[in-house]
Amino acid sequence: MGEELRLPIAADVDVVEARQQGRALAAVAGFSSGEQTVIAAAISEIARNILMYAKKGEIILGLVQNGDRQGVSVVAIDQGPGIPDIDRAMQYGYSTSHGVGAGLPGAKRLMDEFEVDSVVGRGTTITMKKWRRSI
Amino acid sequence: MEVPILRQGQYLIASIQSALTDADLSHLREALIAQVGRSRCRGVIVDVTALDVMDSFAVRTLRDIAHMARLRGAETVIVGIQPDVAFAMVQLGLTLKGVATVLDLEEGLAFLDSRTKATLDTKPKRGRG
Numbered sequence: 182m183g184e185e186l187r188l189p190i191a192a193d194v195d196v197v198e199a200r201q202q203g204r205a206l207a208a209v210a211g212f213s214s215g216e217q218t219v220i221a222a223a224i225s226e227i228a229r230n231i232l233m234y235a236k237k238g239e240i241i242l243g244l245v246q247n248g249d250r251q252g253v254s255v256v257a258i259d260q261g262p263g264i265p266d267i268d269r270a271m272q273y274g275y276s277t278s279h280g281v282g283a284g285l286p287g288a289k290r291l292m293d294e295f296e297v298d299s300v301v302g303r304g305t306t307i308t309m310k311k312w313r314r315s316i
Numbered sequence: 317m318e319v320p321i322l323r324q325g326q327y328l329i330a331s332i333q334s335a336l337t338d339a340d341l342s343h344l345r346e347a348l349i350a351q352v353g354r355s356r357c358r359g360v361i362v363d364v365t366a367l368d369v370m371d372s373f374a375v376r377t378l379r380d381i382a383h384m385a386r387l388r389g390a391e392t393v394i395v396g397i398q399p400d401v402a403f404a405m406v407q408l409g410l411t412l413k414g415v416a417t418v419l420d421l422e423e424g425l426a427f428l429d430s431r432t433k434a435t436l437d438t439k440p441k442r443g444r445g
Contacts, residue, residue, distance in 0.1 A: 193337040200369055201335065218369060218400035219407055225371040226408075229338070273409060283372035287408040 184244050190257075191237040196228040199240045203255060206242050210251050211313055220253060220311055223291040226284045227257045227307050233284075235261020235304065245310060252293075252312040263301035271297070319344045321351055327359040327428055328352065328390075329421070335368045341377040348381055352388045359428035360385050363421055365396030375410045382415040391431045392416065395424040 186206065188199045200221040207217040224240065231238035238259030245254045264270045273286040285307075289295040292309040299305040317340055322329045328351055330344060348360060362378060364370070370378075382392035393416040397405075405411075418427050 193339050197335050197337050204368070215400045215403045218404045221369045222371050222404040222408055225369055225373075229371070229373060283408060283410060287372055287410070290409060291404065291407050 186242040188240045188242070189237070190228050190231045190240055190259075193229075193232065196225055196232065199228045199242075200224040203240075203242055203253070206244065207253050207311075210244055210253050212253070212311070216311070216313075219291045220255070223288040223309060223311075224255055226288040226291075227255070227309070230284045230307075231257055231259045231261070234264075235259030238304075247312070250312050252310050254308065254310045255292075256309075257307040258304070259306075260304040263303055263305055264297065264299040265301050267297050267299060319347075321347060323351075323355055323357070324425075326357050326432065327361060327425070328355065328357050329361045329363065331363045332366050334366055336374070338373050341374060345377055345381050345384070349384045349388060352385050352390045358390055358432045360390050360392040361421065361424040361428065362392065362394050363396050363424075364394060364401075365398065365420075367398070367401060370397070370401050370405050370410070372408065372410060375405065375412060379412060379415055382412075391428060393418055393424045393427050395419065395421050 186202055188202060189195060190199060203224040204217045204221040207220045212220065228240055238257060241256040243254045245252045269275055271286050273283065288309060292311045294310040296308045317334055317336060319330050319332050328348065330348055352360065362381065378394055385392045394412065395418055397417060416427060418424050
């Protein structure tokens with residue numbers, strides 16, 4: 182699937198833009214409005230994480246297909262400090278930034294697939310996907 | 317995008333008109349808490365009907381508004397959480413524990429009327445007993 186949307190994240194308005202674009206793409210993929218909101222919320226959490234920890238980065242939105250299943254993929258890329266302890270960062274309620282600690286674990290709960298690839302001093306890439314429930 | 321804050325009697329009504337950035341939300345918190353004191357109001361209604369998403373930051377800010385307003389002597393009620401937004405909040409594991417939420421503005425006003433009346437009634441009345 183060729184369609185891909187690259188969105189720079191460098192300010193809080195970009196977080197709003199990313200989640201709105203994500204919702205629009207989820208609508209194109211045929212997700213229900215409830216699921217569109219879930220996807221938008223997940224994007225909001227990981228886009229904010231970019232701002233908080235790396236200051237800037239990028240969100241790449243795309244449509245994906247697996248057999249006859251359709252879905253959306255969201256990739257968040259930054260060249261920030263990286264996550265020293267991924268297991269801890271994935272614990273609900275754990276935060277190093279005075280947040281509520283719902284960012285990464287929250288986004289993981291909302292999506293079907295969630296992968297974190299992070300190298301300290303190099304940056305972080307988060308890849309997440311949500312599949313449409315087959316009818 | 318600034319959120320307009322209207323005064324109606326003893327209450328402040330903040331009516332969110334569109335999606336808000338984190339900075340907009342923080343600004344709303346500061347503006348409401350300042351106005352609670354300035355206008356000596358007893359209640360705050362935050363209407364979130366137009367919010368597309370409530371993520372962890374939005375929920376935390378609303379909770380902070382409610383707790384800070386209570387410390388300043390005003391009750392807060394959140395009105396208008398949309399079904400899809402509630403669905404995503406629950407999946408995210410976000411709660412508004414300790415914060416009153418009702419369906420719409422009308423119910424919000426009724427809720428505040430009952431709450432502020434209750435507090436007034438428990439206060440000792442002047443010139444009696």
